[in-house]
Amino acid sequence: MVKKEATIDNAVFIDGLTIIPVVAVSLDHLLFNNFATVYGFKEPVAFIIVSPAGKRAFRITGEEVSIEQLVEECPEIKEMLQRF
Numbered sequence: 001m002v003k004k005e006a007t008i009d010n011a012v013f014i015d016g017l018t019i020i021p022v023v024a025v026s027l028d029h030l031l032f033n034n035f036a037t038v039y040g041f042k043e044p045v046a047f048i049i050v051s052p053a054g055k056r057a058f059r060i061t062g063e064e065v066s067i068e069q070l071v072e073e074c075p076e077i078k079e080m081l082q083r084f
Helices: 067-073 076-082
Strands: 002-008 012-014 017-032 035-051 054-059
Touching: 002 076, 017 076, 035 067, 035 076, 054 067, 067 076
Parallel strands: none
Antiparallel strands: 002 017, 012 017, 017 035, 035 054
């Protein structure tokens, strides 16, 4: 069974810009006889740039995406953006 969800990672602050990474976290497990294996990984899927000029979001491929679309995928983004 694979459990996958989008979440935000630690924000990075650089020269007046704030970069908020959005990552997909996946967890899975395998049961075989008396053995169990659990593994997980985290991969970047998007990022949000907050600057004095505004807020913009991009997929990891470079494609611009609306912040509202990212909020649908990861509701905690809305709370994070209210701080900025």
